[in-house]
Amino acid sequence: MKLLKDILYGVSLSAVSGDTGVMVNQIHFDSRKVEMDDVFVAIRGTVTDGHEYIQKAIDLGARAIVCEELPELVVNGVTYLQVNDCNSALAVIASNFYENPSKNLKLIGVTGTNGKTTVTTLLYNLFKKAGFKVGLISTIKVLVDDIVHKATHTTPDVITINDYLSKMNDVGVEYCFMEVSSHGIHQKRAEGLYFEGAIFTNLSHDHLDYHKTFAEYRDTKKKLFDGLPKTAFALVNIDDKNGPVMLQNTKAKKYTYALKSFADYRAQILEKQFNGQLLKVDENELWSKLIGDFNAYNLLAIYATADILGLEKMEILRLMSELENVDGRFQYYISKERITAIVDYAHTPDALKNVLVTINALRTGNENVITVVGCGGDRDKSKRPVMGHIASEMSDQAIFTSDNPRTESPKTIIEEMETGVEPQNTRKVLSIENRRQAINTACKLAMANDIILVAGKGHETYQETNGVRVDFDDFKEVKEALKSLKK
Numbered sequence: 001m002k003l004l005k006d007i008l009y010g011v012s013l014s015a016v017s018g019d020t021g022v023m024v025n026q027i028h029f030d031s032r033k034v035e036m037d038d039v040f041v042a043i044r045g046t047v048t049d050g051h052e053y054i055q056k057a058i059d060l061g062a063r064a065i066v067c068e069e070l071p072e073l074v075v076n077g078v079t080y081l082q083v084n085d086c087n088s089a090l091a092v093i094a095s096n097f098y099e100n101p102s103k104n105l106k107l108i109g110v111t112g113t114n115g116k117t118t119v120t121t122l123l124y125n126l127f128k129k130a131g132f133k134v135g136l137i138s139t140i141k142v143l144v145d146d147i148v149h150k151a152t153h154t155t156p157d158v159i160t161i162n163d164y165l166s167k168m169n170d171v172g173v174e175y176c177f178m179e180v181s182s183h184g185i186h187q188k189r190a191e192g193l194y195f196e197g198a199i200f201t202n203l204s205h206d207h208l209d210y211h212k213t214f215a216e217y218r219d220t221k222k223k224l225f226d227g228l229p230k231t232a233f234a235l236v237n238i239d240d241k242n243g244p245v246m247l248q249n250t251k252a253k254k255y256t257y258a259l260k261s262f263a264d265y266r267a268q269i270l271e272k273q274f275n276g277q278l279l280k281v282d283e284n285e286l287w288s289k290l291i292g293d294f295n296a297y298n299l300l301a302i303y304a305t306a307d308i309l310g311l312e313k314m315e316i317l318r319l320m321s322e323l324e325n326v327d328g329r330f331q332y333y334i335s336k337e338r339i340t341a342i343v344d345y346a347h348t349p350d351a352l353k354n355v356l357v358t359i360n361a362l363r364t365g366n367e368n369v370i371t372v373v374g375c376g377g378d379r380d381k382s383k384r385p386v387m388g389h390i391a392s393e394m395s396d397q398a399i400f401t402s403d404n405p406r407t408e409s410p411k412t413i414i415e416e417m418e419t420g421v422e423p424q425n426t427r428k429v430l431s432i433e434n435r436r437q438a439i440n441t442a443c444k445l446a447m448a449n450d451i452i453l454v455a456g457k458g459h460e461t462y463q464e465t466n467g468v469r470v471d472f473d474d475f476k477e478v479k480e481a482l483k484s485l486k487k
């Protein structure tokens with residue numbers, strides 16, 4: 001139990017009705033989870049408004065209510081706290097409740113359209129190899145040093161984040177690497193946290209269903225940097241035209257990285273092969289198993305971060321050469337017929353293009369590239385024709401299929417992808433709604449030395465349709481399909 005007054009420290013209250021000297025149990029923003037003596041924070045969401053559930057929360061035992069508008073009916077014995085912004089208030093309350101766990105470790109936030117999971121996961125792996133206790137908050141999983149927790153979001157809600165950070169404090173975690181999504185920033189899931197630094201990977205087309213314009217999407221990402229204190233560092237990819245924008249108003253110490261421009265940290269790609277690439281980083285050579293120019297950027301971001309955080313340069317490079325691909329990111333299998341299957345989480349136009357550029361650059365002869373790809377339902381629809389265009393233009397054969405249809409019709413999503421296909425490419429496109437069939441067809445069509453790319457779902461182990469998740473793992477599917485081929 002905590003004293004309500006204590007967890008309100010730093011919250012700007014516009015009105016208070018009732019006693020703040022009472023003991024409270026837990027904080028919730030979902031009325032359905034409220035129990036005796038809990039605090040309920042009413043959040044205005046995208047579907048409904050938490051203010052409508054205040055009475056429900058009280059019926060379940062809420063001791064205090066945090067809201068932007070006081071209800072007409074005020075219940076005796078309940079404390080009402082009126083604030084301007086419930087999301088911000090929740091962030092401060094959650095940090096106070098857990099005793100500001102982000103202050104007791106070095107928290108590094110990574111934002112950008114693509115590369116967040118890759119950069120955070122590889123930083124986690126590198127710091128583990130260097131002997132530290134480390135935390136990870138990512139799309140794939142949450143790690144409290146070695147303890148694995150299931151991830152529900154790329155950036156969880158602010159109560160969950162503080163809960164994980166507090167668990168990290170308990171086991172002595174020194175560094176935590178956390179993905180900060182644009183939804184997360186917009187919904188203030190990362191507010192009230194003390195960041196040691198933030199990293200910007202890149203910005204390209206995504207989430208225009210939620211943010212409406214690209215400028216709004218960019219400015220949301222920028223807020224992470226605007227909020228950094230001057231003791232923190234801000235590391236940005238300066239080859240991305242929005243890199244300088246992120247640094248415009250930050251008080252943090254600024255660092256840049258680039259392959260093409262002048263920057264604090266620079267790398268050059270010396271050699272590219274299917275099983276790795278050779279980079280020149282700070283006048284030293286680094287052989288990495290991760291391929292693709294985009295991974296050269298990710299690797300450079302990791303090198304720069306480890307250097308800023310004080311690791312020794314040669315040690316960083318030695319540990320980096322041991323890093324493996326992250327699950328579902330350019331994860332490959334080569335069959336006995338020498339057909340290569342690559343599973344990649346490319347679910348944005350830029351990621352799909354980058355992966356196909358990487359694959360095409362590795363072709364040595366007349367092998368075909370067959371791409372199996374879909375687009376998620378209930379997400380940015382404007383990505384669909386663009387991804388359809390890229391897949392059909394940059395592959396010899398494209399098979400459009402379902403990703404996670406969610407509540408949309410898979411057929412309609414595929415038709416929207418088809419509208420991006422140019423007339424000269426239509427002969428290259430097949431549309432097969434069932435993802436398993438689409439993958440099997442790709443395997444049947446493939447000849448020796450061909451490359452199959454299965455894009456969009458990467459590490460995901462399910463397919464979601466109308467709220468129901470059915471087990472589905474692209475890597476397992478394509479491997480099985482290739483193994484059972486009778487050629």
Ligand SMILES: CC(=O)N[C@H]1[C@@H](OP(=O)(O)OP(=O)(O)OC[C@H]2O[C@@H](n3ccc(=O)[nH]c3=O)[C@H](O)[C@@H]2O)O[C@H](CO)[C@@H](O)[C@@H]1O[C@H](C)C(=O)N[C@@H](C)C(=O)N[C@H](CCC(=O)O)C(=O)O
Binds near residue numbers: 045
């Ligand atoms: C669009 C979006 O981001 N939605 C998030 C948001 O929910 P919402 O705004 O729809 O909430 P709502 O249903 O309108 O409800 C409003 C409030 O009323 C409360 N409520 C509701 C019903 C009730 O009976 N009682 C009650 O108290 C709700 O708990 C909520 O606080 O707030 C919820 C609580 O934090 C999130 O779980 C939810 O994530 C949904 C599930 C989601 O799919 N989010 C995705 C888009 C997302 O966040 N993705 C990013 C990654 C993006 C990237 O790749 O960059 C992520 O960080 O994961």
Ligand SMILES: Nc1ncnc2c1ncn2[C@@H]1O[C@H](COP(=O)(O)OP(=O)(O)OP(=O)(O)O)[C@@H](O)[C@H]1O
Binds near residue numbers: 112113295344350355
């Ligand atoms: N630095 C990069 N630049 C461009 N594309 C990248 C980069 N890193 C990875 N990608 C591509 O984007 C895909 C997703 O990578 P990753 O999971 O690291 O991104 P993310 O930012 O965490 O995505 P999400 O928003 O879903 O959390 C990869 O499978 C790869 O195709």
Ligand SMILES: N[C@H](CCC[C@H](N)C(=O)O)C(=O)O
Binds near residue numbers: 403
């Ligand atoms: N973090 C991304 C994940 C997309 C993955 C893709 N497989 C899909 O389901 O659309 C998003 O919320 O847009």
Ligand SMILES: [Mg+2]
Binds near residue numbers: 116117138139140179
């Ligand atoms: Mg991610």
